[in-house]
Amino acid sequence: MFHTCRVGTSVAARMFAVLGAFSAQTPLLTLSEISRRTELPLTTTHRIVGDLTATGALERGVDGRYRIGLWLWEVASLAPRSxxxxxxxxxxxxxxxxxxxxxxxxxxxxxxxxxxxxxxxxxxxxxxxxxxxxxxxxxxxxxxxxxxxxxxxxxxxxxxxxxxxxxxxxxxxxxxxxxxxxxxxxxxxxxxxxxxxxxxxxxxxxxxxxxxxxxxxxxxxxxxxxxxxxxxxxxxxxxxxxxxxxxxxxxxxxxxxxxxxxxxxx
Structure with a gap:
């Protein structure tokens, strides 16, 4: 289930909402789809997605759609319980x-x-x-x-x-x-x-x-x-x-x- 974001929430919360828009059923999303799922303005979504892509948390395909990047897998593998x-x-x-x-x-x-x-x-x-x-x-x-x-x-x-x-x-x-x-x-x-x-x-x-x-x-x-x-x-x-x-x-x-x-x- 994806997460929507309220107006005035922190930058971190908005980033997590963007990442939470992806799921096993929808691993590839366009910028507009991410904006719609998170209920964030398209300009805000564009900025956050750009930052996440620059860090490797998201990856952009040749078709313009985004997917979760390998950097997140690297970070997740450090979870102490795993x-x-x-x-x-x-x-x-x-x-x-x-x-x-x-x-x-x-x-x-x-x-x-x-x-x-x-x-x-x-x-x-x-x-x-x-x-x-x-x-x-x-x-x-x-x-x-x-x-x-x-x-x-x-x-x-x-x-x-x-x-x-x-x-x-x-x-x-x-x-x-x-x-x-x-x-x-x-x-x-x-x-x-x-x-x-x-x-x-x-x-x-x-x-x-x-x-x-x-x-x-x-x-x-x-x-x-x-x-x-x-x-x-x-x-x-x-x-x-x-x-x-x-x-x-x-x-x-x-x-x-x-x-x-x-x-x-x-």
Whole structure:
């Protein structure tokens, strides 16, 4: 979703609004389209787009349309939650992909949404909406359910209170149901999200722990619905998650009974 700008907002806010006009669905925009999406005057848009292009934050194609520049990717790669995490996780994600030959994903929680840091995909794998850098509501994804189950209690209650966006008839849209699912995820150590985003797929996810034994990420495998027993995938997914946790320095050898979760609300 793109962001509009109010009159009198700061230059930085206007720049962010311009950058926010781009999306996976609209990666290329003309100056007029950016102006319309941000509700900024065309002259102001022209000036800001010029500055962003000069720094490499935007790039201008031969057809006159603009796209996000590589400089932003360089800056984004410095985000502390992505640098060491992606590097530590990648060997285990590759192993999980080799074992399943289906989409493998790594995600972190950002408010009520998950942000995907990495994805390994096979040519013949089931269709998914996710992409590196993309977002989805936490309640509707396997990685999101894992992360939400171990999130701060205030955030959990905020999400449970809704509204909960529905994608299919199988999406969790009832707060009471979500509360029970999150309790089960904390109890079982994994999440299964079946046909919540698309009717053709399901995912199995497990938590990744950091050095302080708190959940810092989640990984999952996405497979076609009806072609796999999700419980048969759980040990493999959990083993990959434990491997990442160990690489991050998590005390994964502790007995389950003394592992710390964010809160006890079950």
């Amino acid at each position: 640098v060491g995490l992606r590097e530590s996780a990648l060997p285990f994600l590759e192993d999980l992909y080799e074992a399943t030959r289906h989409h493998v994903q790594l995600a972190v929680l950002d408010g009520p949404e998950v942000v995907f840091l990495e994805r390994i995909s096979g040519r013949n794998a089931v269709h998914v909406f996710t992409r590196v850098g993309g977002r989805l509501p936490a309640h509707a994804t396997g990685v999101g359910l894992v992360l939400l189950a171990h999130a701060d209690r205030d955030l959990q209650e905020q999400v449970i209170a809704g509204p909960l966006k529905g994608f299919t008839e199988h999406t969790i849209t009832d707060g009471a149901v979500l509360r029970r699912v999150l309790a089960a995820v904390r109890r079982d150590g994994h999440a299964i999200s079946d046909r919540q985003i698309e009717l053709i797929s399901m995912s199995v996810a497990a938590p990744v722990f950091g050095p302080d034994d708190a959940v810092v990420a989640a990984l999952s495998v996405v497979v076609p619905h009806g072609e796999h027993d999700p419980m048969a995938l759980v040990p493999t997914v959990r083993a990959a998650a434990r491997g990442v946790s160990r690489a991050l320095g998590a005390p994964v050898t502790l007995p389950r009974s003394v592992r710390r979760v964010s809160w006890q609300g079950d």
